[in-house]
Amino acid sequence: MKLAPLDLRMPASIDEALGQLAALGSDAQVLAGGQSLVPLLRYRVLRPHVLLDINRIAALSDLRFDDSHGVRIGALVRHAALEQVRAPSHAPLGALLNAHAREIAFHAVRNRGTAVGSIVQADPKGDWPLLFSALDARIELASLRGVRSVPVREFILGPLLTARAVDELATALTLAPDEATLTAWGRAKLMHRAGEYAMCSAIVLRRSHTWECWLGAAGDKPCALPRLARALAAGTTARTPLLAAAGDDIATALPELDRLERRRHAVNAVDAAQRALNPQAR
Amino acid sequence: MNDLPDNQIILNGCAVPLTGEHRITLADFVRDRGATSVHLGCEHGVCGACNVLVDGSCTRACLALAHGCAGSRVTTLDGLQDELAQRLRAAFNAHHALQCGFCTPGMFVSAYDMLASGEPLDEASVRERLAGNICRCTGYQGIVEAILSVANPQAAAHSHAHSHSHSHSHSEEARP
Numbered sequence A: 001m002k003l004a005p006l007d008l009r010m011p012a013s014i015d016e017a018l019g020q021l022a023a024l025g026s027d028a029q030v031l032a033g034g035q036s037l038v039p040l041l042r043y044r045v046l047r048p049h050v051l052l053d054i055n056r057i058a059a060l061s062d063l064r065f066d067d068s069h070g071v072r073i074g075a076l077v078r079h080a081a082l083e084q085v086r087a088p089s090h091a092p093l094g095a096l097l098n099a100h101a102r103e104i105a106f107h108a109v110r111n112r113g114t115a116v117g118s119i120v121q122a123d124p125k126g127d128w129p130l131l132f133s134a135l136d137a138r139i140e141l142a143s144l145r146g147v148r149s150v151p152v153r154e155f156i157l158g159p160l161l162t163a164r165a166v167d168e169l170a171t172a173l174t175l176a177p178d179e180a181t182l183t184a185w186g187r188a189k190l191m192h193r194a195g196e197y198a199m200c201s202a203i204v205l206r207r208s209h210t211w212e213c214w215l216g217a218a219g220d221k222p223c224a225l226p227r228l229a230r231a232l233a234a235g236t237t238a239r240t241p242l243l244a245a246a247g248d249d250i251a252t253a254l255p256e257l258d259r260l261e262r263r264r265h266a267v268n269a270v271d272a273a274q275r276a277l278n279p280q281a282r
Numbered sequence B: 001m002n003d004l005p006d007n008q009i010i011l012n013g014c015a016v017p018l019t020g021e022h023r024i025t026l027a028d029f030v031r032d033r034g035a036t037s038v039h040l041g042c043e044h045g046v047c048g049a050c051n052v053l054v055d056g057s058c059t060r061a062c063l064a065l066a067h068g069c070a071g072s073r074v075t076t077l078d079g080l081q082d083e084l085a086q087r088l089r090a091a092f093n094a095h096h097a098l099q100c101g102f103c104t105p106g107m108f109v110s111a112y113d114m115l116a117s118g119e120p121l122d123e124a125s126v127r128e129r130l131a132g133n134i135c136r137c138t139g140y141q142g143i144v145e146a147i148l149s150v151a152n153p154q155a156a157a158h159s160h161a162h163s164h165s166h167s168h169s170h171s172e173e174a175r176p
Helices: A014-027 A038-042 A079-084 A088-102 A115-121 A126-134 A226-233 A239-253 A260-275 B026-032 B085-095 B106-116 B123-130 B141-150 B152-175
Strands: A008-011 A028-031 A049-052 A061-067 A069-072 A138-143 A146-151 A156-158 A169-174 A184-190 A200-207 A210-216 B009-013 B015-019 B051-054 B059-060 B074-075
Touching: A008 A146, A014 A028, A014 A049, A014 A138, A014 A169, A028 A038, A049 B123, A061 A088, A069 A115, A079 A088, A088 A126, A088 A184, A115 A126, A115 A138, A115 A169, A126 A200, A126 A210, A184 A260, A200 A260, A210 A226, A210 A239, A226 A239, A226 A260, A239 A260, A260 B009, B026 B051, B026 B074, B059 B106, B085 B106, B085 B141, B106 B123, B106 B141, B141 B152
Parallel strands: A008 A049, A028 A049, B009 B074
Antiparallel strands: A061 A069, A069 A169, A138 A146, A138 A169, A184 A200, A200 A210, B009 B015, B051 B059, B051 B074
């Protein structure tokens, strides 16, 4: 289907964009990469009167890795930029971003789609909502009322639902220096075909003695696997007890899954854990 | 973005004024201006038949708005005329890399883009890069061979000769 009639505006600065958002409220939709938004406009799931194209706002393109200030990923940083970024000061995180971005959709989609847009889209099968929830990143939201920074874990409320107010523009994802420092990581994404949405997706992160295990592509939003993290922190490396811990986590967080789905997600999560334990196997 | 005027795009080297409704996608816009090699298959970013280069970057033309590309250089299959494109055309011909031809413009733009990137290509990486282009005739084998023959001319010539002698011996065996 073709898009419904709309008015395309291309603000040149963040202030101009915020003024328009404040004036238009829910009549406006922000367009960054458009790789998820334009299909929704085509299906006419969304019918905004105004499309606010932020691609001319140069200030939203910054991608910074800084020892003292942490990481900042601006709203116009494409998946392709994260696929290629080199971050000598944060080598494990850089390699994780590279590997994660490389498995998102297709090359042509990665050239335009953005990480911040993916968080605002909040698709339960989205790749960045899972990773940035696991990393405990924050999303920066600007409006004429001011700027606030919200943990991604709290920002995503459910499928395509976020805590963004209608006058707010998501300007960046940020990671504090402690969150950006990883000792090891593992990830596992199961797809029917390269580039498709995940059937199962899991992230396991290690920061010296603490572990974070997160599951995506199941339920309404990414969810934590605390028993699996505790088992890893206690030094468990054998597959059977890790599978039991992950299975218990999934049964608690997602009781609606049947045994086969639970098993599939648990095996995938333990694959991610074993890649974190043994980076050579990655 | 760049220094071109904001009320036009450069379509295959020619300035085209941006007119019409804001809701028009880049794919519909360039087709209406004669670049009908840009094919519309799924119109929601899955099939890759509408792939074009926007400022040199491979892009789904069905997911970009024409007015949002103001000031950009847009290159479709028709605009790819350099030496690499000519070699790729010859390879598509030699390896029978098209059947009905519907996916071919998008396949060609993707193939050109991966070859022009200069990244080392093997069969696995070519297949992965082509995952974003769907061929409804399922004729991927010839397309992959065509791209590999341009990426690694010597290796391809060798394996081509090899597969020929192979199929020859098979047909000999099959003879009653």
